[in-house]
Amino acid sequence: MANKILIVVQARMSSSRLPGKVMLPVLGESLLFRMVERLKMIRHEVQLVIATSLAADDDMIAQESLRIGVPCFRGSLENLLDRHYKAALYFNADHVVKIPSDCPLIDPGIINDVLTHYFASPGQFDYVSNLHPATFPDGNDVEIMSMACLEKTWREAGRLLELEHTTPYIWENPKKFSIGNLVCRKGDDLSMSHRFTIDYEADYQFIKAVFEELYPVNSTFSCEDILNLLAEKPGIYHINAQYAGVNWYRNHLNELTTILPEQTKLTIH
Template identity: 55%
Template sequence: MTSIVTLIQARTGSSRFPAKILKPVLSQTMLYRMMERVRQSQWAGQIVIATTDLPEDRIIEKICEQNEWECFRGDELDLLTRHYQAAKKYKADIVLKIPSDCPLIDPGIIDKTVQYFMNNSFDYVSNLHPQTYPDGNDVEVMCMDALEYTWATARRDFEREHTTPFIWENKDLFNIGNVKWETGFNYSMSHRFTLDYPEDYQFIGKIFEKLYPSNHQFSLNDILTLLEGEPELMDINAMYAGVNWYRHHLSELQTVSADETRILNDSWK
């Protein structure tokens, strides 16, 4: 039987917004809300919180113990090694990589991405190359062989830090697929549902406050319907729409163009 393991990378250290995943929303941490939504997926398999081995991240391990979640601790900066070692420990055949800064992720998008991977002969599938969903619905799926080869081969710092660039930058080595939003729209640069800055926290908190009490399983469409009725909510973190890590590596990345990221004022980091 094929073993699917979902790895949610999480840590308390952040230069932009320290301990962001521990911030409360409706009496629970952001990490709890993130796990709650991922667990609604039918294809997540075994879910593991992959944190660092730094002393300050012992708190994440404690949260996992309290909630009876699986936890793996590994290298702080070399996330490729952390993901690989966690996948090996849990005997994964297929690995899902989902960052913990996506507490509004739609479980249906996870399922759609995994099913596309399972129904074809891909080594790697994501919904990021190119990205079309609102930022914060990030799903990457890969076979263990691809992850292992990448772990043994990738050398550049950003390839180790971000785990998968070596895969999606080498289409001649891997069979790669991408899931696009079925609406035909591209909201990746306009709608920001991810958690990196205090303003993101305020926005995400508002979404939970307005939708969660009446529907614990609210979807992407529910969020968009809310925003259509209350567009002022998007103003909360609009200054960061389109901001992602690509901006730091445009000179090194071969398959990412400048219009897939946004350069910030230096004072905003």
């Protein structure tokens, strides 16, 4: 079993709600830099690539990738499945990890655990994530798939949401793929109550506050460290609490058979 693992971080400047979010500054560096810094902490031997689009706006992403020493692959703006697949093809990946660029607080330990689960029984799984069902705080999204799984998806997927979000075709077709899932160790479901991802200005303020509190003391802080901080300083938790549980699923519940209404917040208060 060949084991070249490629982590693909998809990033673009043209976010509709918070344009240029991955380039926002935290402690003197971009959020993209801070996220890559955390990805480099994982134990598994991996190659990182930042996959952006060919749009002129995303020249800035390509320049930042070069500055921080991570290869950049450029592809389709809207068809992220195509961009993901072609990046994996270009870098001769055997296994491909999808981690969104809007997860700058992602815990390297959680990534390790998902990858370890996937590789524990070689060949047992085509795809493993910690998202179906999700139990970790939103913003710790990890999905790993074999290259064969990704290629089959690329060849067969056709719905707009499957192309835009890369992996729905896989988890919507459990008869075609062997699928695994990792749940939060505590048995808690923190996915609807805790939000560590960035899509709104309040998310940026939350992430900035967490980094400013924890990073100077311990640059390798974990998800557990963040949860402890929020328990001690609930004011930080409340910065973006109104968006906890809000995700892209809410706009596609009529198209997704594996997502239940209680797995997303339908309205923002």
